[in-house]
Amino acid sequence: MRRPALLLLALCAAGARGLYFHIGETEKRCFIEEIPDETMVIGNYRTQMWDKQKEVFLPSTPGLGMHVEVKDPEGKVVLSRQYGSEGRFTFTSHTPGDHQICLHSNSTRMALFAGGRLRVHLDIQVGEHANNYPEIAAKDKLTELQLRARQLLDQVEQIQKEQDYQRVRAHG
Numbered sequence: 001m002r003r004p005a006l007l008l009l010a011l012c013a014a015g016a017r018g019l020y021f022h023i024g025e026t027e028k029r030c031f032i033e034e035i036p037d038e039t040m041v042i043g044n045y046r047t048q049m050w051d052k053q054k055e056v057f058l059p060s061t062p063g064l065g066m067h068v069e070v071k072d073p074e075g076k077v078v079l080s081r082q083y084g085s086e087g088r089f090t091f092t093s094h095t096p097g098d099h100q101i102c103l104h105s106n107s108t109r110m111a112l113f114a115g116g117r118l119r120v121h122l123d124i125q126v127g128e129h130a131n132n133y134p135e136i137a138a139k140d141k142l143t144e145l146q147l148r149a150r151q152l153l154d155q156v157e158q159i160q161k162e163q164d165y166q167r168v169r170a171h172g
Helices: 133-140 144-171
Strands: 005-008 017-023 028-035 040-051 056-059 066-071 077-083 086-092 097-105 118-126
Touching: 017 028, 017 097, 028 118, 040 066, 040 097, 066 086, 077 086, 097 118, 133 144
Parallel strands: 005 028
Antiparallel strands: 017 118, 028 097, 040 056, 040 086, 040 118, 066 077, 066 097
């Protein structure tokens, strides 16, 4: 049995980060995300399977899914859920520090992979970058100026959370 590959991503509150990675049938990929407390995190992903004949990655077939598990800095499971071949997961941190986000396929038959390779596209959004401002503007009937003010207030709040977290970390 393979040990999960642990990748360290230095994702800060500077915005969204997108990447893709390849996994085999039983592989698990984990990412470490340093998150202040009471911060929303949104992850969007989609999978593609390798097509041997065409030698290209194609959209995954229905039935193939991903299991997402998130643990807080104390190892407590914050989220553990099975999703489809494309999906979105969200959670809010309640403990500041390094959170572990792990993904693995639900496949138990290598035939599903048509060559054993799966490409996973992953986009993680942290803090105020997780807010859908056009949706907020429409729901709250905000003018462009009011919306910009709200975005700036959210950014200030996120910066305060980051500074508080860094202070605790430096003195802890």
